[in-house]
Amino acid sequence: MKKYLTTFLLLAFLATGIFTLYACQDGVTDGDNESGGGNNDDEAIIVPEYKDYLRGTVNFSDISYQRPDIDQIISDFDAVCSAIEENTETFEKQLEMIKALEDGYNELLTMRSYANILAYKDTSNAYWQAENEYISTNFPSFSKSVENMLVTAANSAHAERFEEEYFQNDLIATYKDGGKYTDEVVELMEAEAELESRYSSLSTANVTIAYKFKRDTVDNILAFYADSLGINSEEYKTVETDCLEIYESEVQKLSEELLVDLFKIRRDISDEFGHTSYAEFAYDVMDHEYSESDFENFLCDISRFLLPVYQKLSSYIFNQYDFSNRGQIEQNRLINGTADIMKNADAKLYEIYSYMLQHSLFDVSPSSSNRFDGAFTAYLDSYNAPFIFISTEGDVTDYTVLCHEFGHFADYYINYSASTSLDLSEVSSQALELLALTQFDGILSEQTVNNLTLYKIEQTLSCIIFQGFYAAFEHIAYDIPKENISIETLNDAVKTAATTVGLNSNVIDALGYVTIPHIFLYPFYVQSYCTSAALSLEIYFAELNDDGSGFEVYMELLDRGEDKLTFDEHLERVGLTSPLESDYLRVIADRIHYELMGSHYFKDYNGGENAA
CATH class of the missing domain: 1.10.1370.30 (Neurolysin; domain 3)
Incomplete structure (x- = not known):
């Protein structure tokens, strides 16, 4: 927590990942399948020999989700605030109590990232959408409890020692004059998070449309006609085209309505924080x-x-140039080819890429209807581990996307996600x-x-x-x-x-x-x-x-x-x-x-x- 707490109020407004806009790209190859260094299409991912990177990282598949008890975490922060205010314990004991908050703090951030990744992996999965929304909408209250603790520490009898021995010279200047998280701010930010969750859940699995005599989600309508007409029939293809056109129009309408509400509520948030704009x-x-x-x-x-x-x-x-003629590339070839790029480029970059492969800290998979169509990098605080998520197009432009996200990954790795x-x-x-x-x-x-x-x-x-x-x-x-x-x-x-x-x-x-x-x-x-x-x-x-x-x-x-x-x-x-x-x-x-x-x-x- 030493490297996070005093910058947390910046992070509180950001989602866990850094997103990039790669949803629509044009291919640029000559139309041939790329051999990628002579490997076959069904090549396996080449994982470098094991090395202990001394970061406490485990394989992503070994991480299990535990819904964070946000009320309990807030209660723990409040208890430390009370102890600092009462000042009946020694400085050493109070510092020990602050350090004891680290596990709950990091676990919440980690589960936030984890739920975010799984929600984007399958936007039709109601469980992960609900978990992601639960954490997002409760996050402002958690942010307020963190700020309260920092303000209390900055105004305590031991403020200078807290700053020198734990908070790295940020505490007093930032929090001496009090915090910004009023009850009104928390309420507004919870409402903002709810609107953002509604936007993120817009997908063919969740948006309902009216088609002929049926009103249902796009996925359910298409499943009905695939069953009755046959998924390979020309009639079904016409239905699919019509439904997707209606869906896109409906999503645009819903998005515009959400955007108006978001603009208004964000104006209220900035006003409540005391900003002029x-x-x-x-x-x-x-x-x-x-x-x-x-x-x-x-x-x-x-x-x-x-x-x-x-x-x-x-x-x-x-x-x-004709950028529309795409040469295809397999997922594993993409991953191995990028390893070769990093090996050619810089020893440190190759070391970090090897770490990513060794711990399976990536989800690089083809785009699909219920998968977030883009790319981002998240950070799993409890394991000091970045994580890459990419929905690929299946051509060589995927190299640019993977290199982009790996740049974020390397930044997170070297700087431990420091703001x-x-x-x-x-x-x-x-x-x-x-x-x-x-x-x-x-x-x-x-x-x-x-x-x-x-x-x-x-x-x-x-x-x-x-x-x-x-x-x-x-x-x-x-x-x-x-x-x-x-x-x-x-x-x-x-x-x-x-x-x-x-x-x-x-x-x-x-x-x-x-x-x-x-x-x-x-x-x-x-x-x-x-x-x-x-x-x-x-x-x-x-x-x-x-x-x-x-x-x-x-x-x-x-x-x-x-x-x-x-x-x-x-x-x-x-x-x-x-x-x-x-x-x-x-x-x-x-x-x-x-x-x-x-x-x-x-x-x-x-x-x-x-x-x-």
Whole structure:
């Protein structure tokens, strides 16, 4: 708990995992099945020889779920508060009592992650959905009890010793003046968690639709017609298409209604916390260490510098390639191939990947109707263990997703999930995606690597632009007076946001363009994708200039050490510039323009060069 308690109030607002937006990707191969280093399709996962990593980790399959008794955990925290206030015990005894809270604290966080993973593994499983909702809706009360203990310790007779010997210099400055968790805050956050759970449970197993003379869940309707018509019949395929269209329309309607309610309740939460705006509150929670005006300038630079280059590259290069012809790749080949990438790249990364394989700390499985269609990394506190969840597409773009999530995994492994700037955290994932492109020798064909590289650069530019659009929407929409928040005013915010980053507001004009998970579950998260993608390109260019130098910067940035540095200070110590600096995106845009339009290494497959 020593490394968590004083940063807990940030973590309390976040879900257990770091989510990434990989639900829809285009394939980029030449259409052949990739041999992946000469292995067969049915190859087994190669698990390295056993090593004791001294972290107390067990295999994921050996973890058993025990519903946390949140009322008892809260009671334990309250009892320690009373003991500190009464001050009849020695300092040593009081410190021992605080340390004794660690097991319950870590167990709750671990079971929260575990239930979250299982709920996303099968969104139709009512048990895991209920467990996930139970923990989520009771979490604000738990957060309040933790804060109460910290405030009590900060105002106790032993405050300075508590800080020096246990809380690492954070306690008094943060909690001396009291806490923020009022009963009203807890009530509002419980209501917010309930709305988020309702959004997360939207699936074909739970959403009911009306089809012909039947009203039921999509899964039940399809099961009925599969039985009566035959699942391979043309009639059934028509029914399936019709039902899914109705389902998507119903989900969009339900999502928009939930979003209006979430925007309103979050405004109430920020007001209760004493912030002047929800953006100010969210910047605190997400630890964005720059001002709103700095980020607004960044968004303007997307429109001024990056979008024109992206549009030109799309016309001359990106649109010339057929990204729809997907080569297939088996799950185990993907996992083994990524092991080879890490082995080629860096000894420490390979060690961490081996640890992941040894303890089965991943669920990398094909997308399905009742499986969360995306990817995230969670942390199992009781075992000091990260965990990767990915729903795959079955083609080589899955390599980029696995490398992305493994970047988060490595960050969690090295830093024990210690809280840091999200803008920095996302560099650990996005930079590794790009750096991995230089390590595919013997794993994929040269042609496939070239296509994958081109695809990844296009996706990274697109990430900065469109995540910037989502972020602009959040800044605009959360500034709407609460009494005026409606689907109509949010639609207007979408159009204004599109204009902010230079997109066509005559086309991008409705909430359907922004109904992504982060908008519902992680407000003001997406802007970290923009800043980190720009930094990741800078690190990637360093690797292109000098083999190994990009990985060197990446590994130095990954290991944050014990010093509590700011976002800018971390960048400075490894020789990087803040992406919020004036003209940063212009330099990035110029470099990409040169590499793709003026360099020699992206050739079309007819022997010519892709030059203007």
